[in-house]
Amino acid sequence: MALPEQDASSQQAFKAYMAQVADQVASFLCDDMAARAKSVPEHLRDTADSYLRQPGKCLRPALLQLCCAAAGGDAQAVLPAAAAVEVYHTWTLVHDDIIDHDAFRRGQPTAHISGAALGRRRWRLSEAAAADYGVSLAILAGDLLQGRALSLLASVPARPALALALARRMSDWLTPELLAGEQLDVELSHCSWEEISEESIMTMMRQKTGALLAFCATTGVALAEDCPPQDSPVAQAMGRCAELCGLAFQIQDDLLGLSGEEVSFGKPIGSDIREGKRTMVMRHAMAYCSAAERRLLTGILGHATASADDIAAVREVVTRTGSDVYARKCSERFLAEALQLLESTLRPTPQRELLRSWIMAMVRRNR
Template identity: 35%
Template sequence: MESKNLKIMAYSRKIIDKLNAELLSYVKGEPVDLYEASAHLLKAGGKRLRPILLLAVAKGYGLEEDKALPAAVAIELLHNFTLVHDDIMDRDAFRRNVPTVHSIWGEALAILAGDLLFSKSFEAILDLEKKGIRHDLVVRATRKLAWASVTVAEGQALDMDFEKRDDVSEEDYMLMIEKKTAALFQAAAEIGAIIAGASEEQIKHIGEYARLAGKAFQIRDDILGLKADEKKLGKPVLSDIREGKRTILVIYALSKLDANKRRVLLSILGDRTAPIEKLRYAARLIEDSGAVQYAWIKARKLIDEALKHLEKSGVNDEVYEMLSELAEYIVSREK
């Protein structure tokens, strides 16, 4: 995350080196090619939002960082696994300002690198045992991780299916991002709470906070995909349009544009050979429809809802402040 004068940023800076070292320690071995491909995206950086969320939540319920670390690593490994496979499926060539894994090592090894990260994610979370976390809590945390990975796969399937459809509703979209993006945020927060021994009520509220914030995160992602600075974002802007993704912006625009402009927008969506001028024109059609403003308000509402659950979550004051800031960061971030 960016350097700002916020508690959550200070916290992130304090733990990031340890987190990164721990992350990479899980992706060492032979054959060298496989492990290099697996570590590639991890080494390229990333915001580490999900593991920081997990660690903050655990801290908020009284568990030391060091004990929660294997779970934080697990969440980030799982996230990176999904990115590696998604990049193959979406044929994306860049992420985090570096070429994607399959662009360097080819599809076969990239599939395998994703699989390895996935396996390592489970190895990591089971290492909670070594930190003295109770076995029943380790099982419950691991179950949540498996649930998240099932759910994210379902979400990615919906996302791909939507690319082929012109009738995707906002409701469809909300279900898709619930699965594809929000589930992992929810799992991160719930796992942090579970291993810290939080109550059922606390687990529920902190999970809801994260789930709603996760949805807002995806909406912000859609907006950034249209408007961000490409260097800052680390991946090509307008690729959502090229791939025909049914983002909330696209869905809104399609519902508001007149028949003629709607037809033009549909003809550009998913056209992988479209020149940049055409993509920019599509982006302008979307912007002119008022979609960005609409999406922004939607994200804002989700964050307000998330904050209500945070209030009831019972985390300590320090973490309460950090997680409020995190929620605000999620809708205001520029990358």
């Protein structure tokens, strides 16, 4: 299935739309933070709110609002739901950053790191006690945000039965899916490459990245149609469309982490190799390389001290085995399928065009 060419003006329009959504969500969340939880101690409140004050691209709220508008709904009215999915995403980042021992996120210290700094400053704790305080704060802050996401979603102006159905879908389906994906991610990191199937990597990506995107799309459509997502063929099709985009995005992210340009990608090239991250492209390379190449890769993957030459050697094996081409084709197949779903599901509107631009922006993206 061939993918159409990109179009610069529709990419511009999509970027402008995203910027507008990000502004609106930031402003909504700012008011919401001010209104909430006056009884919450300052450190906990600040830790929970810190990620929300540095919002990301707000892709998830944009997807929810675009799907709502494209299905004939009022994108403005569903802003609480759009804010809910951003807060939900943020919750998962806070706990994920503890689990992955990540120190930075969006250019700021992660919650457990800034929490440790609070512990040193306010309570004059030792390094170890401060680190512990930081982890406690981050656990509680993530918990607070999980609750807040549900609270925001439940406050969307919709029939109570629909709001309840959406809240149930978040807590019944989305949360177990996403947590299953996070656990699978942890487990795969402890498996040897031989034990890892492509299917398990796909499952992990589908649960960890695809499920929330699918939730955004189905929720947007459900709110537009005033119909529970599980009863709407349009919601189901758009959910699948968003899930496919999530898979494609993740595969391309892994490809860029291997051989993108550091400046435009924004994180160190080769860090996935040094961490030994279980990606589709690397699994393919491991499965199809020679015995000598496998020894080479085994000596480099997952070694924090791997040199630039080591990284280049890994890249060479990936090219030799055609694993980069394989993964890119797989990603493009998902995007082509997503495009087809989009166009067969929704009638043409400016919002459908913006959704199309989002999908197209992922084709051969470089950041």
